[in-house]
Amino acid sequence: xxxxxxxxxxxxxxxxxxxxxxxxxxxxxxxxxxxxxxxxxxxxxxxxxxxxxxxxxxxxxxxxxxxxxxxxxxxxxxxxxxxxxxxxxxxxxxxxxxxxxxxxxxxxxxxxxxxxxxxxxxxxxxxxxxxxxxxxxxxxxxxxxxxxxxxxxxxxxxxxxxxxxxxxxxxxxxxxxxxxxxxxxxxxxxxxxxxxxxxxxxxxxxxxxxxxxxxxxxxxxxxxxxxxxxxxxxxxxxxxxxxxxxxxxxxxxxxxxxxxxxxxxxxxxxxxxxxxxxxxxxxxxxxxxxxxxxxxxxxxxxxxxxxxxxxxxxxxxxxxxxxxxxxxxxxxxxxxxxxxxxxxxxxxxxxxxxxxxxxxxxxx
Numbered sequence: 001x002x003x004x005x006x007x008x009x010x011x012x013x014x015x016x017x018x019x020x021x022x023x024x025x026x027x028x029x030x031x032x033x034x035x036x037x038x039x040x041x042x043x044x045x046x047x048x049x050x051x052x053x054x055x056x057x058x059x060x061x062x063x064x065x066x067x068x069x070x071x072x073x074x075x076x077x078x079x080x081x082x083x084x085x086x087x088x089x090x091x092x093x094x095x096x097x098x099x100x101x102x103x104x105x106x107x108x109x110x111x112x113x114x115x116x117x118x119x120x121x122x123x124x125x126x127x128x129x130x131x132x133x134x135x136x137x138x139x140x141x142x143x144x145x146x147x148x149x150x151x152x153x154x155x156x157x158x159x160x161x162x163x164x165x166x167x168x169x170x171x172x173x174x175x176x177x178x179x180x181x182x183x184x185x186x187x188x189x190x191x192x193x194x195x196x197x198x199x200x201x202x203x204x205x206x207x208x209x210x211x212x213x214x215x216x217x218x219x220x221x222x223x224x225x226x227x228x229x230x231x232x233x234x235x236x237x238x239x240x241x242x243x244x245x246x247x248x249x250x251x252x253x254x255x256x257x258x259x260x261x262x263x264x265x266x267x268x269x270x271x272x273x274x275x276x277x278x279x280x281x282x283x284x285x286x287x288x289x290x291x292x293x294x295x296x297x298x299x300x301x302x303x304x305x306x307x308x309x310x311x312x313x314x315x316x317x318x319x320x321x322x323x324x325x326x327x328x329x330x331x332x333x334x335x336x337x338x339x340x341x342x343x344x345x346x347x348x349x350x351x352x353x354x355x356x357x358x359x360x361x362x363x364x
């Protein structure tokens with residue numbers, strides 16, 4: 001039986017359907033920092049437990065000040081929300097796009113939110129023959145006066161391809177001419193070695209047709225906190241979002257955790273070192289496997305195409321279950337299919353088990 005539709009991020013579903021205890025699951029599909037939550041965050045949450053009997057600061061001033069120090073964005077340009085997912089929905093609802101151009105393959109939530117607002121989607125599809133590397137000129141050529149919005153994930157999930165900031169500046173200027181708003185999801189940017197070269201936050205601080213979204217679920221390993229933030233210089237967008245949003249959407253414990261999470265440089269540096277070292281090692285190991293091809297490797301995502309005849313993503317998914325490993329089959333992702341699978345970078349010993357399982361399936 002195949003279980004390839006199950007996503008490891010939903011550990012309850014994995015436990016129910018695959019009968020693997022939560023604590024035994026090695027989740028290569030959730031894209032979460034394998035070092036887990038920092039000790040400072042844990043201590044702050046314990047210290048703040050009694051505050052759940054009070055409302056959080058409605059303006060989230062201290063939280064936004066910490067995000068400002070971490071990102072360099074101005075405090076008035078920072079929005080916080082119940083995870084980046086809430087902010088994705090709020091920005092799309094505020095823009096109210098009739099026509100949206102979305103980078104693809106991509107996170108399905110973008111299209112869902114646009115359609116919920118009554119909008120239509122078209123796609124700028126990355127090409128396998130170009131190793132899914134984005135062609136900025138080709139993207140700009142697809143943006144017409146009909147496009148109210150462009151949505152990009154940078155680095156992109158699942159291809160891990162990136163736009164450099166210089167390319168995003170060109171894109172922003174092009175979108176001014178067509179009165180098109182850009183939303184850039186930087187969920188995975190902090191895993192990259194070249195964050196300063198790819199982040200659009202400085203652009204979002206000076207231009208009013210762009211917003212950048214980040215969260216704490218992946219890099220800071222806090223998906224349960226549901227804490228995200230957005231950055232935009234657009235007063236019109238901020239005013240509209242503040243009308244649409246629910247009050248106190250970030251709970252007290254999440255807000256307090258956010259006051260320390262961005263300043264824990266030890267945890268941040270350990271994460272950068274681990275991911276960078278393991279990314280380079282996995283690149284070497286995977287490039288030596290004749291049965292698969294890998295792409296990009298810029299953040300903590302690894303997209304693979306199966307080259308070995310007779311082997312599909314479902315076969316690899318099901319074989320790896322013997323090791324309690326969950327990967328992400330891409331058979332249901334438009335633009336990819338059953339020859340592709342994706343996984344994230346975990347701890348060295350866990351990565352070794354994955355490599356062993358891949359070699360077994362591919363019989364290398």
